[in-house]
Amino acid sequence: MDEESTEQDISRLFRIRRTILEMLSDRGYAVLNSEEDLLQPREVFAREFITQNYNRESLTLLRQKKDDDKDQIYVFFPEEIKNKPLGVKPLLERGKRMERDGVRHAIIVLETGLTPYAKKTVAELNSGDQARMEIFIENELIVNITKHILVPKHDVLSADEKKALLRRYKLKESQLPRIQKTDPIARYYGLTHGNVVKITRPSETAGRYVTYRLCVG
Incomplete structure (x- = not known):
């Protein structure tokens, strides 16, 4: 990946992450007005992201409700094969992590989308009362x-x-x-x-x- 493409991708992810944080705050989750969260400058985000070897997984968030610290939510940014929908296996891996950590709610941010079978898996998961996964495509989050x-x-x-x-x-x-x-x-x-x-x-x-x-x- 050339330097210009890397710069564009970092800027895009910075805007997506900021929208996610604003979304969590509007839903009543605790989000810091500091360099760790909403007020983090783009330059700081870019520097920290590069030191993480350009790994989307490093963007994973775990936040709790302001009035109920037992009500938590994960935000996952799975690594994907370019231009290919995400399959079932990565979803199940994150479902196991949620179960292990006692978290029942997650937002998953994807570049492309889900395979048909993965969509069916999410629908089945969300039809019960054990856990809930929300799927967002990056283009939906560039602007709040x-x-x-x-x-x-x-x-x-x-x-x-x-x-x-x-x-x-x-x-x-x-x-x-x-x-x-x-x-x-x-x-x-x-x-x-x-x-x-x-x-x-x-x-x-x-x-x-x-x-x-x-x-x-």
């Missing part, structure tokens, strides 16, 4: 979509906040407008079936306009 000027503010309601909302407006869950689990915003916040998200938009007349959506799918 929630920071776009046209994207309104989103806040995921807790279970108690959801109950209070339904009680206040005398609504059934099924009466709420919906957002698909596959929606880019739903994926960013890690929404699962039954989650409710509060959406706040600016309004010329009322100052702000609030709506709620139920995650389905």
